[in-house]
Amino acid sequence: MFIAADKSPPSFKDFTLVMPAVAVGNVGQLAVDLIVSTLNMNRVGYIHTDCLIPMAGNNPYATCKEDAEEMHTPGEVYTAPELKLAVLQIRAPIIQTKSKKFRQLIMSWIKASGFSRTVVLSSSHAYQRDDRQMEGVPLRYLITPSLLKVSADALKELGWREMERVPAFPGLTDANMEQRLCIPGGGITKGLYTDSCSEDLPLAVLLLFCSEGDNIPDAFTLVNHLNDWLHLLDNPGQEPNKWKIPTSWSLLFGSGIPPALF
Amino acid sequence: MATFFGEVLSAYSRAVEEEEDDEDLEENEEDEQIRRELEEKREVHLHWRPEVSESLRSGNKLQCSDFVLAVGHNAARFLSVYVLTSANWDTVGHASVWNERSRAVTGQTNEESACIFYRHKDNPSVVICQVTCYIAEDQLFQWTEKVFDCLQHRELNVTVLSDSSVADYKTADYLCTSSAPFLRSIHTGTFSGQPVCQALEQPNIITGLPAAVLNHCQVHRIATVVYQCYSDVIGPDSVTMETYKPALTKLGKSIQVDCSPSTDILRKFVKTTDIQSNLYI
Numbered sequence: 001m002f003i004a005a006d007k008s009p010p011s012f013k014d015f016t017l018v019m020p021a022v023a024v025g026n027v028g029q030l031a032v033d034l035i036v037s038t039l040n041m042n043r044v045g046y047i048h049t050d051c052l053i054p055m056a057g058n059n060p061y062a063t064c065k066e067d068a069e070e071m072h073t074p075g076e077v078y079t080a081p082e083l084k085l086a087v088l089q090i091r092a093p094i095i096q097t098k099s100k101k102f103r104q105l106i107m108s109w110i111k112a113s114g115f116s117r118t119v120v121l122s123s124s125h126a127y128q129r130d131d132r133q134m135e136g137v138p139l140r141y142l143i144t145p146s147l148l149k150v151s152a153d154a155l156k157e158l159g160w161r162e163m164e165r166v167p168a169f170p171g172l173t174d175a176n177m178e179q180r181l182c183i184p185g186g187g188i189t190k191g192l193y194t195d196s197c198s199e200d201l202p203l204a205v206l207l208l209f210c211s212e213g214d215n216i217p218d219a220f221t222l223v224n225h226l227n228d229w230l231h232l233l234d235n236p237g238q239e240p241n242k243w244k245i246p247t248s249w250s251l252l253f254g255s256g257i258p259p260a261l262f
Numbered sequence: 263m264a265t266f267f268g269e270v271l272s273a274y275s276r277a278v279e280e281e282e283d284d285e286d287l288e289e290n291e292e293d294e295q296i297r298r299e300l301e302e303k304r305e306v307h308l309h310w311r312p313e314v315s316e317s318l319r320s321g322n323k324l325q326c327s328d329f330v331l332a333v334g335h336n337a338a339r340f341l342s343v344y345v346l347t348s349a350n351w352d353t354v355g356h357a358s359v360w361n362e363r364s365r366a367v368t369g370q371t372n373e374e375s376a377c378i379f380y381r382h383k384d385n386p387s388v389v390i391c392q393v394t395c396y397i398a399e400d401q402l403f404q405w406t407e408k409v410f411d412c413l414q415h416r417e418l419n420v421t422v423l424s425d426s427s428v429a430d431y432k433t434a435d436y437l438c439t440s441s442a443p444f445l446r447s448i449h450t451g452t453f454s455g456q457p458v459c460q461a462l463e464q465p466n467i468i469t470g471l472p473a474a475v476l477n478h479c480q481v482h483r484i485a486t487v488v489y490q491c492y493s494d495v496i497g498p499d500s501v502t503m504e505t506y507k508p509a510l511t512k513l514g515k516s517i518q519v520d521c522s523p524s525t526d527i528l529r530k531f532v533k534t535t536d537i538q539s540n541l542y543i
Contacts, residue, residue: 003481024275048481050403054474056488057467058448069461071450073477093277095400125275187278212275248464256434 002077002109003046010044010079012086012113016230019088019106021122021192024185025210028121030219030249032089035232037061037246039080041087047075047109051102053092060248083232086115094188103191110201117147119230120192121222122207125185129209132164138209139225140164142181142193147202158228163207183207216249303360304398306405308412310355310379323414327387328513333471334425336493338392340503341423343528344519345510351380351390357405361398388517389413393471402474410478420479420486421513423506424472428492432466443493443505450476453485458508462490500528 004010018035020028035041052074062068074092079085094102110118126138133140140163143151165179183190189205196203206226210218224241227233233241310318318324332338345351357377376395382388397405428442447457448468462468468476472488479486489509493502510519 022277024277026277046481048477050400050407053399053469054402054406054477055467055469056448056473056476056480058462058464060464062464068464069449071448071476071480073480097400185275185278212277251432251434251465255432256436258436 001048001105002113003048005043005045012079012115014114014116015079015084015086017086017088017110017113017115017118018226018230019118019120020090021120021187021189021205022090022093023123023187023189023207024125025123025212025215025218027123027208027210027215027218027222029090030215031121031223031226032087033060033246033249034219034223034243035087035226036078036089038242038244039083039085039232041078041080041085043072043076044079044086045077046073047077047088047090047105048073049075049102049105051094051098051105052090053095055092057091057248061246063247084116085230085232086113099188100191103188103195106192107195107199107201110203111199117150117202117204118196119226120189120203120205121226122183122186122189122205123210123218123222124183124189124207126209126211128184130164130166130170133209136161139221140207140209142205142207144193144196144201144203146200147204150202151204154229160225163205214252216245216252304401306397306401306408307358308355308408309358310412311353314354318412324389324412325387326389326413326418328389328517329413329418329420330388330390330510330513330517331420331422331471331475332390332392332424333422335394335498336425336491336502337423337506338394339498340506341390341392343503344507345390345517346380348518350383350518352383353378354381354389355379357393357409359395359397359401359405361396361401363396363398382517388513390517397471402471403478405471406474406478410482410484415482415484418484420475420484421509422472422475422486422488423509424468424470424488424490425502426490426492427496428494430466431492433463443491443495443499443502445489445491445505445509447487447489448476449487450480450483450485452479452483453487455485455487455512457487457489458511459489 018032020032022029055074057072059068059070060072062070072091074090076089076091078087078089124140139160141155141160142163143155148155163181163183166182167177168180169177181190181193186207189207193203193205206222208218208222220243223243227241233243314324330341332341356379359377377393378391380390391409445459446462446466447459448462449457467473468488468490472490476486476488478484489506491502491505493499493505495502507519510517
């Protein structure tokens with residue numbers, strides 16, 4: 001559940017919530033790291049639950065020696081009140097048997113907090129794209145009916161493609177085949193989306209097709225698309241957005257190599 | 263995923279397991295019963311001495327000002343050799359934890375010796391716990407909640423000693439690892455003391471039981487510090503054990519650390535490697 005970091009619990013009324021799904025390439029989580037790091041957001045609380053694998057580390061967004069020793073947990077909430085933005089960062093995998101419980105926890109927290117809309121950043125296996133999906137921009141969106149009412153125009157202007165439905169049994173040529181939503185490698189993304197539809201929550205999903213590897217460019221791509229919609233960074237002119245890479249993004253592929261190895 | 267030569271490999275993700283669409287399917291009663299029984303078997307159970315159980319049942323938590331938790335064989339043996347041999351400690355309880363890695367050892371209740379709580383005879387508000395068994399990911403939270411539910415939280419100070427392999431330590435400077443074993447610390451927001459070693463640098467993280475304890479103590483504002491010892495020796499090792507000495511100096515008044523234990527005691531706790539694993543002596 002949500003536990004405030006300070007004695008006075010923060011108000012999230014009418015805030016936009018951005019949260020990642022733990023998905024292929026960890027793209028959503030990397031994108032959220034960029035948002036927190038660039039906007040210098042403050043931690044206002046924790047999501048303390050038995051659904052996430054425990055982990056702890058010192059400040060991943062440290063800028064100087066003084067703030068480097070602040071401890072961080074696997075589920076934390078940050079805010080930028082001037083932008084009416086709240087961000088949930090999830091740093092650990094969801095325990096396999098607790099995936100549904102975690103979804104329910106997040107849904108009830110979203111409802112209780114009064115967020116005006118939620119955006120889930122996610123990703124899906126690139127190798128499972130069908131022919132249509134292999135062309136064009138690898139970005140897809142999903143939106144619940146209640147948020148579509150408000151954001152239809154913005155989405156039309158952005159020209160994004162909605163995530164395609166695929167036949168339930170690919171290969172069978174029955175024309176009356178049932179089409180369903182499939183997000184391979186997306187973790188709880190599909191569950192969150194379908195639950196939000198049935199509970200009438202204003203929620204959107206932004207996902208990128210990608211593969212495991214160096215997913216930093218994917219994170220930049222996803223966060224830039226998000227910025228096109230939410231305008232988190234004010235950037236007059238056509239310069240590329242300046243996202244700040246956090247200090248925790250070092251040694252992503254292991255320690256330094258001893259030269260004696262060669 | 264197809265490779266250059268045309269064979270198809272299944273790609274997997276570091277982040278997610280394959281989607282479990284069947285999670286939402288209705289289970290039949292028998293499956294559900296099996297699942298429930300398995301869940302019950304994996305529950306963490308705390309067994310206290312009768313007077314402690316009695317006290318807890320009547321709503322009084324264990325009075326505790328200092329709680330020292332040792333996770334891992336070297337951390338646990340450090341406490342056995344340098345602290346517990348003074349015979350000023352009573353066993354007050356143990357935790358039983360079963361998971362797929364628990365091995366049944368004939369003639370010994372393995373569970374009992376794997377997670378034991380001790381209390382100082384003269385100063386009963388100092389509690390020590392040694393954990394040498396593997397606690398699975400889904401049991402960590404439960405273990406932590408159940409144990410801390412028994413301890414009173416006001417002005418509680420927690421110190422965790424934890425073993426780790428230097429192979430898990432990430433650093434740009436490879437030479438750093440030749441100074442193993444070494445300590446790194448991480449503490450909660452309410453910890454006001456001075457750690458006895460360097461802070462754990464990014465991008466290193468703590469996992470397992472020490473992480474579960476840190477998470478719990480951070481959200482419940484309990485002053486806690488974890489000292490992680492990175493060692494290049496897999497088994498029990500006296501040099502690694504000695505590395506923990508500075509961690510308990512702050513508690514010097516409450517816990518007497520025997521600075522130079524006799525070789526007999528050391529020999530008793532640092533047993534030689536098992537015959538079947540002498541490939542890498």
